[in-house]
Amino acid sequence: MQRFRFSLATEWVALAAALYFAAVCNARFWSTLLAAQRDAPGTPLFAAGTFVLLTALHLLLLLPWSSRYTLRPVLTLLLVANAAVIHFTGAYGVVIDTSMMRNVLQTDTREAGELVGAGLFGALALYALLPVAAVWLVRFEKRPPLRALRRKALVAVVALALVALPAGVYFGRYVSFFRAHREARYLVTPANYLVATTRAALGTRRAVQGPRRPIGEDATRGAAAAARTKPAVFVLALGETARAANFSLNGYARETNPRLRQAGVVNFPSVTACGTATAESVPCLFSRFGRSAFDADAPREESLLDVLQRAGVRVAWFDNNTGCKGACDGVETRQLDRSCGSADCYDELLVDETRRLLGEPQEGPPRDVFLVLHMKGSHGPAYYRRYPPEFERFVPACTSPQFADCTDEQIRNAYDNSILYTDHVLARLIELLAGLGERYDGALLYVSDHGESLGENGLYLHGLPWSVAPSFQKQVPMVFWASPGFEAAFGLERDRLHAVAGRDHSHDHVFHSVLGLLDVHTALYDPALDLFAPARTTAVATSPRQDAVPR
Ligand SMILES: [Zn+2]
Numbered sequence: 001m002q003r004f005r006f007s008l009a010t011e012w013v014a015l016a017a018a019l020y021f022a023a024v025c026n027a028r029f030w031s032t033l034l035a036a037q038r039d040a041p042g043t044p045l046f047a048a049g050t051f052v053l054l055t056a057l058h059l060l061l062l063l064p065w066s067s068r069y070t071l072r073p074v075l076t077l078l079l080v081a082n083a084a085v086i087h088f089t090g091a092y093g094v095v096i097d098t099s100m101m102r103n104v105l106q107t108d109t110r111e112a113g114e115l116v117g118a119g120l121f122g123a124l125a126l127y128a129l130l131p132v133a134a135v136w137l138v139r140f141e142k143r144p145p146l147r148a149l150r151r152k153a154l155v156a157v158v159a160l161a162l163v164a165l166p167a168g169v170y171f172g173r174y175v176s177f178f179r180a181h182r183e184a185r186y187l188v189t190p191a192n193y194l195v196a197t198t199r200a201a202l203g204t205r206r207a208v209q210g211p212r213r214p215i216g217e218d219a220t221r222g223a224a225a226a227a228r229t230k231p232a233v234f235v236l237a238l239g240e241t242a243r244a245a246n247f248s249l250n251g252y253a254r255e256t257n258p259r260l261r262q263a264g265v266v267n268f269p270s271v272t273a274c275g276t277a278t279a280e281s282v283p284c285l286f287s288r289f290g291r292s293a294f295d296a297d298a299p300r301e302e303s304l305l306d307v308l309q310r311a312g313v314r315v316a317w318f319d320n321n322t323g324c325k326g327a328c329d330g331v332e333t334r335q336l337d338r339s340c341g342s343a344d345c346y347d348e349l350l351v352d353e354t355r356r357l358l359g360e361p362q363e364g365p366p367r368d369v370f371l372v373l374h375m376k377g378s379h380g381p382a383y384y385r386r387y388p389p390e391f392e393r394f395v396p397a398c399t400s401p402q403f404a405d406c407t408d409e410q411i412r413n414a415y416d417n418s419i420l421y422t423d424h425v426l427a428r429l430i431e432l433l434a435g436l437g438e439r440y441d442g443a444l445l446y447v448s449d450h451g452e453s454l455g456e457n458g459l460y461l462h463g464l465p466w467s468v469a470p471s472f473q474k475q476v477p478m479v480f481w482a483s484p485g486f487e488a489a490f491g492l493e494r495d496r497l498h499a500v501a502g503r504d505h506s507h508d509h510v511f512h513s514v515l516g517l518l519d520v521h522t523a524l525y526d527p528a529l530d531l532f533a534p535a536r537t538t539a540v541a542t543s544p545r546q547d548a549v550p551r
Contacts, residue, residue, distance in 0.1 A: 007139035010066040018058040029187040049166030056162035087123035093459035095186035101200040114382040117402040216307035222519040231366040239448030240377030244475040259427030268478040274507035277463040290508035319374040383414035387421035408455040441486035448476035497535035
């Protein structure tokens with residue numbers, strides 16, 4: 001029977017896997033490369049050289065793991081992960097970079113569960129089943145350790161040469177290709193998710209270690225705050241995945257904001273987010289750094305919320321999302337998204353919780369309240385689970401988390417229903433704040449964390465690297481409302497605010513605008529980034545800025 005059994009050196013199996021990676025798992029990379037090089041001379045040879053390079057590169061990656069004991073589990077893991085990545089990049093047009101993997105690492109099981117479906121299992125069956133079976137059926141050749149090592153060294157030298165040769169010959173062509181098509185380097189699989197996961201894991205560990213650096217230790221309230229008779233309540237409704245283009249307040253052809261229009265809000269039609277994913281844009285929004293200086297992996301420091309608390313404001317964070325991504329550290333937090341049993345919690349829960357908080361008797365003298373409501377908004381792909389049935393106004397709506405089951409029109413209908421529901425939730429918040437006039441002066445600022453792609457150019461969801469993300473993922477809706485009492489107390493003129501609202505704004509403005517509006521004095525405050533400053537009658541005296549952003 002011995003002659004029917006054949007065994008292979010582990011290096012051959014690693015080479016077969018590397019060939020499979022290069023040929024089968026990189027379809028999107030190849031289509032990008034070939035589309036870009038179609039009219040250039042010598043493209044067949046260039047493509048062949050790139051294929052050799054890609055194969056040799058992955059062989060080098062596998063060599064350290066190519067012992068008889070490690071190769072099977074490592075290849076199984078990679079083949080399964082590859083199939084998942086092929087599915088997600090193909091189905092949603094996402095690319096795998098550090099911030100995407102940071103999101104994956106911070107996602108909870110319920111959120112991830114919405115992404116699991118028939119499409120994913122199909123991809124696993126198509127791309128992983130046979131090669132994994134082959135990896136476990138093949139017999140590995142047994143060799144003395146020294147001979148095995150010599151052979152690995154030889155393979156490594158040959159593979160290095162096969163990387164160096166095309167890289168040297170086509171150096172200029174690669175540089176110009178990757179410069180013109182930045183997304184291409186996030187398409188090389190499995191190198192993309194191996195590098196990104198390592199970087200995200202290291203960064204995440206670094207970021208959560210140690211205490212946060214204090215900022216704004218000089219923060220105090222100004223005279224305007226002290227002279228008031230009633231406490232103020234400022235609600236920051238932090239939206240999720242709402243894009244500016246689908247707000248009818250911004251000119252969208254469908255009426256998705258009927259109630260906000262009636263409520264007489266000030267609309268900001270041009271607002272740029274700080275990132276294209278929650279894990280990036282939410283911490284950035286509350287940091288003193290703007291988008292260009294913010295670094296999610298830098299050692300952490302305190303945020304706007306700490307500065308407000310230091311100035312004597314009561315700060316609370318109610319979360320119907322999957323958590324605050326570190327932005328609510330040190331703040332009274334109520335995590336609400338698991339309070340609805342097996343059902344999804346709709347965002348109106350945040351209105352009820354706000355009513356409860358403001359109805360609670362306060363200890364000590366009345367204090368101003370700054371409340372963050374982290375909404376579930378339009379989080380995809382299961383948009384249809386973000387709103388109660390009576391908000392299914394745009395039909396037929398996609399009711400599957402698998403976009404492949406729906407047309408783009410059905411996907412857009414479900415998304416627009418979730419926007420319509422957000423409009424309703426915000427209007428209810430305004431009603432609540434307006435009804436508190438006897439006890440509180442209320443104001444509401446709504447801003448979304450990032451936008452969303454709904455099939456434009458084959459892209460879905462969000463999280464593309466900033467340099468290649470379409471404006472649908474970057475432009476977010478923002479509206480402001482204040483009660484007459486709040487406007488009077490803080491010297492805000494509605495007409496003047498309407499006049500400046502049309503300018504270009506961004507998440508960078510939130511930090512300074514909240515400080516300015518609530519009359520918090522600190523050297524961190526930059527009036528140039530306070531969007532309310534041109535609309536205030538009482539000029540807020542500010543101490544000179546000594547501490548310009550140091551990075
Ligand atoms: Zn988000």
